[in-house]
Amino acid sequence: MIDFDYVRANDVGDALSQITKHQAAKFIAGGTNLIDLMKEDVEQPTRLIDITGLPLNEIHETQTGGLKIGALVPNSDLAYDERITKRYPLLSSANLAGASPQLRNMASTGGNLLQRTRCLYFYDTATPCNKRRPGSGCGAAEGFNRMNAILGWSKSCIAVHPSDMCVALSALDAVVNVAGPKGDRAIKSTDFHRLPGDTPEIDTNLARDEIITAIELPSEEFRRHYSYLKIRDRLSYAFALVSVAAALKIEAGAIKSARLALGGVAHKPWRAPDAEQSLEGKQPDRKAFVQAADIILQGAVGFAHNRFKIELARRAIVRALEQAAAGTPQSQSVKVIV
Amino acid sequence: MSVGTNGIGKPVSRIDGPAKVTGRAKYAAEFSAPDLAYGFVVSSAVAKGRIKSIDRSAALAVPGVIEVFAHDNRPSLPSSHEKYTDQVAAPGSPFRPLYDGEILFSGQPVALVVAEELEIARFAASLVDIRYETEATVTDLDMRIDQAFEPEKKRAPEWDPPARGDVDSALSRAPTNIRTEYRTPVEHHNPMETFASTAVWENDGRLTVYDKTQGAPNCHEYLCSVFGLAKDKVRVLSPYVGGAFGAGLRPNYQLFMAALAAIGLKRSVRVTLTRQQMFTLGYRPQTLQTLTLGAENDGRLVALKHDAIANTSRFEDYQEPTVVWSGALYPCDHSTVTSRLARFDLFTPCDMRAPGGAVGMYALESAMDELSYAVGVDPLELRLKNYSERDQNYGKPISSKALRDCYLQGAERFGWSKRRPEPRSMREGRELIGYGMATGIWEAFRVPTSARAILAPDGTLEIACATADIGTGTYTILAQIAAEMLGLPLDKVIVKIGDSDLPSAPVEGGSWTAASAGSAVMEACDGLRKELLKRAGAVSNAPLRGVNLADLTWVDGEIRMTSDPSRAMLLSEALLGLNGPITSEVSSAPDEQVLQEYSHYAHSAVFAEVRLDEELGMLRVARVVSAVAAGRILNPKTARSQILGAVVGGIGMALHEETVIDHRYGRFMNHNLAEYHVPVHADVHAIDVIFVDEQEHRLNPLGVKGVGEIGIVGTAAAIANAVFHATGVRVRDLPITIDKRLELRQPTSNHAA
Structure with a gap:
């Protein structure tokens, strides 16, 4: 862990000017991921800019009928906020599937988006990793890669994004509001995280001198037909091998619209519009769900230890869609899968 | 009396x-002293080779850094490996920290940075620039099977009981034969308290060390021997220990480091290990075990072979009792049990809760389960048919053995009679249900x-x-x-x-x-x-x-x-x-004559119910009943807690725990508690502990046998056997993770289920 200094930002403008001035600085909110990475010398910021004092910790209605979640709203406040549990239960459920109550109490909404991969090689400075040290090689591709990607990976990186919340945000077509030196802008959550390509050291399309201020949820809520199904190596407190956010609108016995996003399989939450379109107009039955699963998993290629994820994802997609269609979403407190 | x-x-x-x-209650890292300095260990990034150079200039330039100890500037140390031995050392040449530049395992402590503050020490540790000459490593058991060897020096000769009868011809005559192979992975201890030592330098030159250890006298002897100190110049205290179960039996290197720095600097020094560094200490070794059972048509055993290969380090022949139980437990006229070692470029393994017993009995009791299906006899009935009142290895009577009561009371409490014999025959909703059982046995020492x-x-x-x-x-x-x-x-x-x-x-x-x-x-x-x-x-x-x-x-x-x-x-x-x-x-x-005349064991019968979503492979251990015969129970509350904890350990062994090695680097890769999985609350459901009445009159005046380890023995096998009963597919490679469970079923089709 390197020597660093610590300052506080008073408001968004102050935060932006401080991050611009100090090239090796990083923002810190809950710190649940950053501090771990600093201890292991994976992250080495020489300055931490504490943003927890910024006025970004509230949830507001938007004019378009959605909700705007401040970037500093703690994960647990978000998960249990009545507006979220009633109107966007998929987001609440995904949130509660992640981490532990202690971590959710500390972790911020914006920070959740910026979690870094749990790839074993990224975490271990004694091994190569293109994401941690560009050009050093990918330790995972021919190493232990059970947790790694099956979709969207590149020769330089097969890491996966570890968040559960982001999978739900992706499925809900949420929008990430950011502020930067050139002003404010909005990034679709589906465009927020990126695929590794030749630059796996860059996780997201957020510029270094920008800050997340809020997440906007559009008006389409999927109150009734949704499920977040997370498959992991133990029944709680483990990163997803595969997770599925499924949301359906069903009218007159047919699917009117569908959302499907996968976690634990790629460098970003994985969406496939053609898979969702394939469900539209269909009866919500197993046959349709299997077809959608086949489409979203097209092109999936695994490695020595994670090929099982392809078939596991297929089955999890079908089950999550079944749960969503039946209106019996996966419970995150009773771990039994129905 | x-x-x-x-x-x-x-x-x-x-x-x-x-x-x-x-x-x-103060733990080792919570004791302080005036002018306390803080040490941080630099761990080797490579697994084998030699240190070419150490550049400590950047570290020493950090304000507050006092010294960077390494092999090239350490105080004088004895060269003889013997000086580094301890009461429970494995046969071989004990590791000499900071002795020379040779690298024996990944994560080996290669330097100690001592500073005025922990944070300074940790920062400066990241600046120590060490260059290595590296050599190829072997950490893959499959590459070592051919060279597996029987150690020259035995840790305990009685763990290799003599062969009896003529196994091969008995096997060829037996109407039923099964031969199976089981694998268990490396597991790391991970007690909640990480290892730490606070070495207090007293004004008169004495050393008082607060250490996390299971044996203060053992560490005392070690320090006196390594640093050439008179016995009355050193005192080691460990008033509270935040979990250990074998990890703290031998002196760990943070003790050496704290003492070395305190002696070298004539100043009090504390050294604590990080969670990641906990994976550089001893561990349960990997095993590959082959079981061959021959039985009559009614299930009575006639022949048994158990061969185990376990890994050790390059420098010590760590051994544990893996196969001895197979020879002892069931009546069987023809038996050969053998254990061998494979050399890895890793640190030496160490005892971990029921060393040998936990893995050996997983193999034996899985094989017994396989036999029960082969002969069509209920698994519990099979154990009762093969019940023995004597230790089969040495033909001795057993001081006391209420295992039959464990079987019967455990089965009653569990509802074993509701088990339908066919695999895949019990189901509720989407879940397949499996019942499994196993026997546990552990030595009752004094x-x-x-x-x-x-x-x-x-x-x-x-x-x-x-x-x-x-x-x-x-x-x-x-x-x-x-x-x-x-x-x-x-x-x-x-x-x-x-x-x-x-x-x-x-x-x-x-x-x-x-x-x-x-x-x-x-x-x-x-x-x-x-x-x-x-x-x-x-x-x-x-x-x-x-x-x-x-x-x-x-x-x-x-x-x-x-x-x-x-x-x-x-x-x-x-x-x-x-x-x-x-x-x-x-x-x-103890009364040596009693120990000569009688064998002495604690026993258990473990019953487990698993529920498994077959399509997704998600599994939970819905219930465990552990019925234990361990003589007099001194305190039913603390004894029950020991069994509960051990059963949770058994669940972890069956389903979660595995330290994965990247053979290219000879390095454990999942060295943190996010990726090294132990059961969490959601994985632990009903656990019922029964202490059956057992009158023990010979071994000690209290009539006790100890309950620290018996609870884990048999638990993994009971769960693995339940998984087979639920699914009809046998996973012989622990832990039984979801990818292994998924192979239980063909890929999903487009047809409705």
Whole structure:
């Protein structure tokens, strides 16, 4: 862990000017991921800019009928906020599937988006990793890669994004509001995280001198037909091998619209519009769900230890869609899968 | 000497509980000293080779850095490996930290940065630039099978019992034969408290070390030997230990580092390990085990072969009792059990809760389950058909064995009779249900231990013994035994343990502490009884004049004649006029003749129910019943907690725990608690513990056998057997993770299920 200094930002403008001035600085909110990475010398910021004092910790209605979640709203406040549990239960459920109550109490909404991969090689400075040290090689591709990607990976990186919340945000077509030196802008959550390509050291399309201020949820809520199904190596407190956010609108016995996003399989939450379109107009039955699963998993290629994820994802997609269609979403407190 | 049931046998809460939950109980890293400096260990990034160069200039330039110790500038150290040995060292050449530039394993401590603050030390540690010459490593068991060897020097010859009969011809004649192979992975201990030592440099040149250890005397001897210190110049204390179960049996390198720096700097130094560095210490070795069973059509065993290969390091031949149980447990005229080692470029493994037993019995009891299906006999019935009253390895009687009661009471409590014999025959909704069972066995040891009892004139009793309490309840049971012996209330007893200055005790391990330290305390208190009776008899008009010790009952602060309770006197009366305390110190040892004549085991029967979503592979252990026969239970509450914890360990062994090695780097990769999985609350459901009545009269005066390890033995097999019963597919490679479970079913089709 390197020597660093610590300052506080008073408001968004102050935060932006401080991050611009100090090239090796990083923002810190809950710190649940950053501090771990600093201890292991994976992250080495020489300055931490504490943003927890910024006025970004509230949830507001938007004019378009959605909700705007401040970037500093703690994960647990978000998960249990009545507006979220009633109107966007998929987001609440995904949130509660992640981490532990202690971590959710500390972790911020914006920070959740910026979690870094749990790839074993990224975490271990004694091994190569293109994401941690560009050009050093990918330790995972021919190493232990059970947790790694099956979709969207590149020769330089097969890491996966570890968040559960982001999978739900992706499925809900949420929008990430950011502020930067050139002003404010909005990034679709589906465009927020990126695929590794030749630059796996860059996780997201957020510029270094920008800050997340809020997440906007559009008006389409999927109150009734949704499920977040997370498959992991133990029944709680483990990163997803595969997770599925499924949301359906069903009218007159047919699917009117569908959302499907996968976690634990790629460098970003994985969406496939053609898979969702394939469900539209269909009866919500197993046959349709299997077809959608086949489409979203097209092109999936695994490695020595994670090929099982392809078939596991297929089955999890079908089950999550079944749960969503039946209106019996996966419970995150009773771990039994129905 | 007899004991009643006044203090003993009661479900007393831990006497150290309030100190622990209020933070008054201090652990090794919580002791301080004036002018304390902080050490941070630099761990080797490579697994094999040699240090070419160390550039410590950047580290030394950091303000607050005091010194960077490495092999090239350390204080003088002995070259002989023998000097680095300890009471429980494996045969071989013990590791000499910072001795030279040779790298023997990944994560090897190669330097210690000492600074005025922990954060400075940690930062400076990241600046120490070490260059290595690296060599290729081997950490893959499959590449070592051909070179597996029988170690020249045995840790315990009795773990390799002689072959009996003619196994191969018996196997060829047996109507039913099964041959199976099982694998178990490396597991790491990960107690909640990471290893730490605070070495306090006293003004007169003495060294007082607060260490996380299961054996303060063992660490004391080690420090004296390595650093050439007189015995009275060193004291090691470990008053509280935040979990260990074998990880703290041998002196770990943070102890060496703290002492080295304190001696080198003549200053107090604390060294704590990070969670990641916990994966550079000892671990449960990987095993590959082959079981061959031959049986009659009715399931009676006629032949058994068990071969185990386990990994060790390059420099020590770590061995554990993996196959001995297979030879001992079931009647079988033809038996050969063998164990071999494979050399890896890793650190030496170490004992981990039921070393050998946990993995060996997983293999044997899985094979017995496979046999039960092969011959069509219920798994429980199969065990009862193969029940033995004698130790089959040595033909000796067993001091006591209530295993049959474990089977029957466990089965009754579990509802085993509701089990349908066919695999895949029990189902509820989407879930397949499986019932499995297994036998557990573990050695009931007793080892020489000393203890002192001091009774003060005010009736306060102090018990002293160098043994440790690793969270299991040693403080409490020793207090109960002492209170029982003198008829005192529990709060009149003070227990002092975990200190090398106290009467000597072996390492706290092997499930022997209750029997060993407990007996020593009992005998020390018996010495007090004799002295008190002398005094009581001397009191004028003494009601107890001329009475023998054997005729007395000590209860409720009174000394009474058992046959005539009206002849009694208060303990406080016997202490009247006493100017100073009465002291009784004993060295207590087992009866060697009994150990020669009898085998001595604790037993268990474990029953498990698993529920599995077949399509997704998600599994939970819905219920476990563990029925244990371990002689007298001193404290049903702490004993039950030990079994509960061990069953959770067994769930982890069956489903979660595995340290994965990247063979290219000879390095453990999942070295943190996010990726090294142990069961969490959601994975642990109903656990029911039964202690069956077992009368043990020979092994020790208390009649106890110890319960620290028996709870994990058999649990993984019971769960694995339940998985087979649920699914009809046998996974022979622990842990049974979801990817292995998924292979239970063909890929999903487009057809509706």
